[in-house]
Amino acid sequence: MIAPGKRPIVQTRYGLAVTVAATLLFASCRNVAQFLTLSELRVVRQQVSAVAGTTDVSVNLGNGHILTITVGNVDVRANSGAQRPELFLRIATAAYLAFPSRSQVEAVIVKDVAETYQFRPIQLIEPTGLAERWVKPNHTSNQVYFVAVGNARLDLVKQLAAHFRQTLDLAIEELPAVPFDQAALDNTRSQVVAEELLAAIERRYPELAHDVHARIIGVTGDDMYLRSAAWTFGFSLRSDDGHMAIVSYARMDPAALGLSSDPDMLRNRVTKMVAKNIGVMYYGLPLSNNPRSALYGSIGGTDELDVMTEYFEPQPTTKALQ
Numbered sequence: 001m002i003a004p005g006k007r008p009i010v011q012t013r014y015g016l017a018v019t020v021a022a023t024l025l026f027a028s029c030r031n032v033a034q035f036l037t038l039s040e041l042r043v044v045r046q047q048v049s050a051v052a053g054t055t056d057v058s059v060n061l062g063n064g065h066i067l068t069i070t071v072g073n074v075d076v077r078a079n080s081g082a083q084r085p086e087l088f089l090r091i092a093t094a095a096y097l098a099f100p101s102r103s104q105v106e107a108v109i110v111k112d113v114a115e116t117y118q119f120r121p122i123q124l125i126e127p128t129g130l131a132e133r134w135v136k137p138n139h140t141s142n143q144v145y146f147v148a149v150g151n152a153r154l155d156l157v158k159q160l161a162a163h164f165r166q167t168l169d170l171a172i173e174e175l176p177a178v179p180f181d182q183a184a185l186d187n188t189r190s191q192v193v194a195e196e197l198l199a200a201i202e203r204r205y206p207e208l209a210h211d212v213h214a215r216i217i218g219v220t221g222d223d224m225y226l227r228s229a230a231w232t233f234g235f236s237l238r239s240d241d242g243h244m245a246i247v248s249y250a251r252m253d254p255a256a257l258g259l260s261s262d263p264d265m266l267r268n269r270v271t272k273m274v275a276k277n278i279g280v281m282y283y284g285l286p287l288s289n290n291p292r293s294a295l296y297g298s299i300g301g302t303d304e305l306d307v308m309t310e311y312f313e314p315q316p317t318t319k320a321l322q
Helices: 007-052 084-098 121-123 155-166 194-204 264-280 303-309
Strands: 058-062 067-071 107-111 116-119 143-149 172-179 191-193 214-219 236-238 245-249
Touching: 007 058, 007 067, 007 084, 007 194, 067 084, 067 121, 084 107, 084 116, 084 121, 107 121, 116 121, 143 155, 143 194, 155 172, 155 214, 155 245, 155 264, 172 194, 191 214, 191 245, 191 303, 194 214, 194 236, 194 245, 214 264, 236 264
Parallel strands: 067 107, 143 172, 143 214, 214 245
Antiparallel strands: 058 067, 107 116, 236 245
16 A cells, blocks of 8 residues: 555656656657658659759648649740640649658649649549540440449449449449448447448349349448458458459548548549449459559558549559659
8 A cells, every 4th residue: 555645756757757758759750750741742842843844843731731832933835835724733743643641632732933823632633535545445244233332322323323334335233222231330340341241232132143244333431341351441342253342432531531521532532443343343354553553453542542543554644653
């Protein structure tokens, strides 16, 4: 038993030790974070310099969310006749794609002594020239089905189906939604289990699930993890036979990352993941090592998703990224 007169002294010393340790740990983490950010910004500066054709470039990350690029007064006539807005868009795109932690960026600002342009991330990654850049493999005898699973936005699933009908000329059929299955919920993690969502689709549509020509892609807004992988979460899982897939957009939402809601960005990200599953399951395409391809096989988070395009064989965005 500790004497009353001694107890406060012991608590004070222990508290001081914890405080000092916590302070040192915080300072160490802060220094590491600052070092990583500076290193990342140097990479951005190199890419911007290559695109802008000048070393008179400064880069900073304001409030942790605004990537600001300042360049010298660039003579646009010296840049292959490019107009100023087009050049600034190329600079912003190169900067955004070169920044490793791009998922925390809400806007990219590019300015010189004369003008300032601000871009949303979706403006820098959304594909253009869709009909001209798609490389579409030959159609197969497979049939694609889309289905909302659990807490999914039905309007988003309809938009995805309409998009791929137009871009890939697929006869996609939309199935009635599969309701949330309590068996899929892991209460210890407050997440749903991807394997259980696939099982729920199979129970709801057993004939299609065993049809060798049917390819079912489920879309859910529930936060999902893969029981078969030691990951915190998962964007997608395909069944062992390659006939079904489930895609979760819960962590693709910028709002889930503490940023402002951006429906366009969310739709862009989930479109790429669905495109990947179409490429693998419908066309039978292999995974790719190209980080710009929809078939990229090493997706670790939204940073990789934002570099990807929805094209199976994409073209480089800028010369600096070739």
